[in-house]
Structure formats: structure tokens, C-alpha cells
Amino acid sequence: MVLPTLSVSRVFASLLGFCSAALSRMGSNNKDGFNVSDLGAALNAEDRADLVNALKNKLQDLAGKHSDVLENLSPTSQHDDLEAKFFEERAALEAKYQKLYQPLYTKRYEIVNGDIEVEGGATGAEPEEKGVPDFWLTAMKNNEVLAEEISERDEGALKFLKDIKWSRVDNPKGFKLEFYFDTNPFFKNSVLTKTYHMIDEDEPVLEKAIGTEIEWYPGKCLTQKILKKKPKKGSKNAKPITKTEQCESFFNFFSPPQVPEEDDDIDEDAAEELQNLMEQDYDIGSTIRDKIIPHAVSWFTGEAAQDEKKSVAVRKKSGRALAGDGPQGERPPECKQQ
Numbered sequence: 001m002v003l004p005t006l007s008v009s010r011v012f013a014s015l016l017g018f019c020s021a022a023l024s025r026m027g028s029n030n031k032d033g034f035n036v037s038d039l040g041a042a043l044n045a046e047d048r049a050d051l052v053n054a055l056k057n058k059l060q061d062l063a064g065k066h067s068d069v070l071e072n073l074s075p076t077s078q079h080d081d082l083e084a085k086f087f088e089e090r091a092a093l094e095a096k097y098q099k100l101y102q103p104l105y106t107k108r109y110e111i112v113n114g115d116i117e118v119e120g121g122a123t124g125a126e127p128e129e130k131g132v133p134d135f136w137l138t139a140m141k142n143n144e145v146l147a148e149e150i151s152e153r154d155e156g157a158l159k160f161l162k163d164i165k166w167s168r169v170d171n172p173k174g175f176k177l178e179f180y181f182d183t184n185p186f187f188k189n190s191v192l193t194k195t196y197h198m199i200d201e202d203e204p205v206l207e208k209a210i211g212t213e214i215e216w217y218p219g220k221c222l223t224q225k226i227l228k229k230k231p232k233k234g235s236k237n238a239k240p241i242t243k244t245e246q247c248e249s250f251f252n253f254f255s256p257p258q259v260p261e262e263d264d265d266i267d268e269d270a271a272e273e274l275q276n277l278m279e280q281d282y283d284i285g286s287t288i289r290d291k292i293i294p295h296a297v298s299w300f301t302g303e304a305a306q307d308e309k310k311s312v313a314v315r316k317k318s319g320r321a322l323a324g325d326g327p328q329g330e331r332p333p334e335c336k337q338q
Contacts, residue, residue: 095168101294108296109163112136132300136161139299144308145287146250153222154250160184164296166289172207174198177288186222188215192254196285206282211254223249256281 110116114130137158140146150158163180176195183190192212199205216222229241246252257277260266266274291299298304 091168098167105165105293113162134159135300136164136296139292139296140288142299142302142305143287143292144305145283146292149248149250149253149284151222151247151249157181157184157186157222158250160186164288164293166293169195169197172197174207175285175289177285185217186220187217194254194256194285196282206278208259209256209278209281209285211256214251214254222251223247223255253281253284 107116111118112132112135137150137155140158141150160182161179162182165178165180166175167178168175174196176193179192179194181187181190181192189212192214194212195210197207197209199207214221214223223246224244225247227243227245229243231239231241257274259274259278291304295304298307
């Protein structure tokens with residue numbers, strides 16, 4: 001920019017003028033031994049005040065000219081209006097295609113659960129199990145993010161998973177996941193839900209998540225384990241001591257981290273830990289929404305896992321940052337408290 005350059009040069013011209021005056025006061029005999037500290041001593045109080053005022057005026061002038069340039073360069077209100085329109089039209093387009101996908105998901109559901117017969121299927125003498133056994137369990141285990149959440153104990157319950165759906169919610173904005181289960185010996189619920197409430201859906205900024213309270217049958221809770229400890233020798237109580245502890249399980253997904261109502265209720269370390277937990281929780285939810293639900297067949301066969309590994313390898317080789325593995329390249333959500 002030409003204007004700032006000229007203004008700065010004038011500031012330095014003023015400064016050089018004061019320096020020349022100071023040098024003349026110091027005398028020509030001391031030129032060889034001159035150092036910067038001598039300049040301050042040579043300037044009297046009036047000269048120093050004039051120098052400060054000159055610099056201040058020039059800097060204010062520069063700031064004003066920068067402000068005018070930036071205002072003309074970046075029409076913020078127009079950009080914000082266009083961006084808002086983009087988000088509005090994108091949401092409408094996604095809603096349109098979500099409806100178009102439904103017949104495909106319905107047919108997948110019918111085939112997976114054996115509601116319809118597929119042409120060309122096996123016709124052996126012995127009756128085979130209908131549908132595609134362990135379809136959703138296998139699809140999720142083939143995904144690296146979800147595989148870390150599924151314990152061996154979880155697999156028995158996830159074999160009864162019949163379908164997973166997602167939908168947008170508008171008040172407040174966000175999305176909801178629905179897990180449909182067949183009758184099973186682990187819990188009474190036929191549907192487990194997980195809802196994400198967003199402060200800003202397009203960034204995204206996560207406000208909180210809400211999960212279904214699971215109605216476990218006695219002794220079947222997969223999120224807890226009962227530890228039995230033998231009593232000490234000589235103890236009057238001969239019965240073993242039992243202790244209940246939380247354990248790792250995919251079904252902890254339905255008990256998301258709780259966000260305090262007030263910022264003052266949480267210190268910095270706890271806030272950082274909460275942020276990490278919420279990012280991990282959102283990562284699981286968005287993986288199910290963006291990858292598993294639309295491409296469940298490819299995840300079941302393992303094809304999607306192979307494609308993802310190849311894609312990651314190519315990006316690593318090219319040196320690009322691995323930001324946002326989902327189809328929309330979303331960043332991890334921010335925590336409301338941060």
C-alpha cells in the first residue's frame with residue numbers, strides 16, 4: 001500500500017531531524033564514540049516531547065487511513081448476508097435429499113431384517129437365518145472410531161440392533177440419532193436416542209447432548225461391573241463384599257458428559273477435560289450420522305474401511321492436514337464453556 005509507506009517515511013524523516021539536532025549538540029569530536037544511549041541524553045525535555053507527539057500524530061493518521069481502506073475492502077454485512085443465505089439453502093438441499101434417501105434406507109432395512117426375500121439368495125435344504133445377521137454390529141466394528149467404543153460384552157446386545165436413523169431438530173438446532181432394537185434380554189427399550197443441541201450448527205458449536213436412560217434388566221447392565229471381594233480372615237461377616245464400578249461400553253454413549261449451568265461451577269482443568277469428552281462424544285455421533293448410516297453396506301463388507309485407509313495414506317503422503325474426515329469436513333465442536 002502506497003499511503004502507509006509514505007506516512008511511515010515521513011515519521012522517520014521527523015525522527016532523523018531530531019537525531020541530527022541532537023548530534024550537532026553533542027559536537028563533532030564525539031562522533032566516533034557515539035552510541036544510542038547518548039541520543040537520549042542529548043535530547044532535552046522539549047525535544048523529547050515534540051518527538052513523542054510527532055510519532056503519536058503520525059500513528060493515529062496511519063490508523064485512520066487503514067480503517068478507511070479496510071472498510072472499503074471488506075463489506076462485512078454483505079458477506080454475512082450471503083453466508084447466511086448459503087447456510088439456509090444448504091440446509092434445504094440436505095433436507096430434500098434426506099427424503100430421497102428414505103426409500104433406499106427402507107429397502108435396506110427390509111433386506112437386513114429379512115422382511116423381504118432377495119432374488120438369487122441361497123436355497124439350501126436347511127432353513128437359513130433370515131436377513132443379514134449382525135449387520136449393524138459388523139458395520140460399526142469395521143469403523144475405527146466406533147470399534148474403540150465397542151467392548152466384547154457389548155456385542156451380545158448390539159446383535160439385536162435392527163436399524164439406525166438420524167434426523168435434524170430445529171428447536172434448538174441440532175440432530176437426533178435413533179437406534180432401533182429387537183426384543184432382547186439386556187434392556188426393555190425398543191428405541192435408544194441421542195440428541196445433539198447446537199449453539200451454531202454450521203460451525204459447529206455444541207451446547208449439550210442428551211441420551212435415553214436405558215432400562216436394564218436385573219444383572220444385565222453393560223455399563224457397570226460388579227466386583228466381589230472375599231472378606232478378610234477372621235472377619236465376622238462371611239459374605240463376599242460387592243462393589244459396583246463403571247466400565248467401558250458403547251452404551252455409555254447414551255449417558256453423555258453433563259454441562260454445568262454456570263461457568264463458575266467448573267475450574268479450568270475440569271473445563272478442558274469436559275471439552276475433550278464432548279469432542280469425543282460428538283466425533284462418535286457425527287461418525288454414525290455421516291458415515292455409518294448412509295454407507296452401512298460398505299462398512300459391513302469392509303470396503304469403506306479400506307477406502308478410508310487409502311484416503312488417509314494419500315493425504316499423509318501429500319502432506320495435507322487431516323482436518324475433518326467426514327463428508328462435510330467438520331471441525332470438532334467447541335464446548336459452550338470454553
